[in-house]
Amino acid sequence: MKIKVKITQKPQTVNSQDKVVLDCLRQMGFDNIKSVRVGKYLEIEMDDSLSVEERLEQIREACKTEVNPIMEDFTLEIVS
Numbered sequence: 001m002k003i004k005v006k007i008t009q010k011p012q013t014v015n016s017q018d019k020v021v022l023d024c025l026r027q028m029g030f031d032n033i034k035s036v037r038v039g040k041y042l043e044i045e046m047d048d049s050l051s052v053e054e055r056l057e058q059i060r061e062a063c064k065t066e067v068n069p070i071m072e073d074f075t076l077e078i079v080s
Contacts, residue, residue, distance in 0.1 A: 001048065002079040003059050005066075007040040013071045040066070043079075052078070 009015055017038040025033050044062075046055045056076060063074050 004077040005042040007074045
């Protein structure tokens with residue numbers, strides 16, 4: 001089973017990476033880009049030894065080590 005994890009910044013969070021990427025894009029001529037939000041993306045493959053719910057719970061627990069709950073949110077999507 002493959003699970004996609006998308007880690008995004010909470011709307012009120014200010015991140016210096018956003019500004020750097022936006023500035024670079026504008027320097028490259030993409031003046032019409034209004035804003036950029038930088039996040040993280042993970043694809044995790046798991047074997048079938050646990051139930052789907054148990055696997056999702058393990059991924060949620062793993063995300064607690066990767067996600068800063070004050071600044072970030074995450075979503076899970078089962079791919080296969």
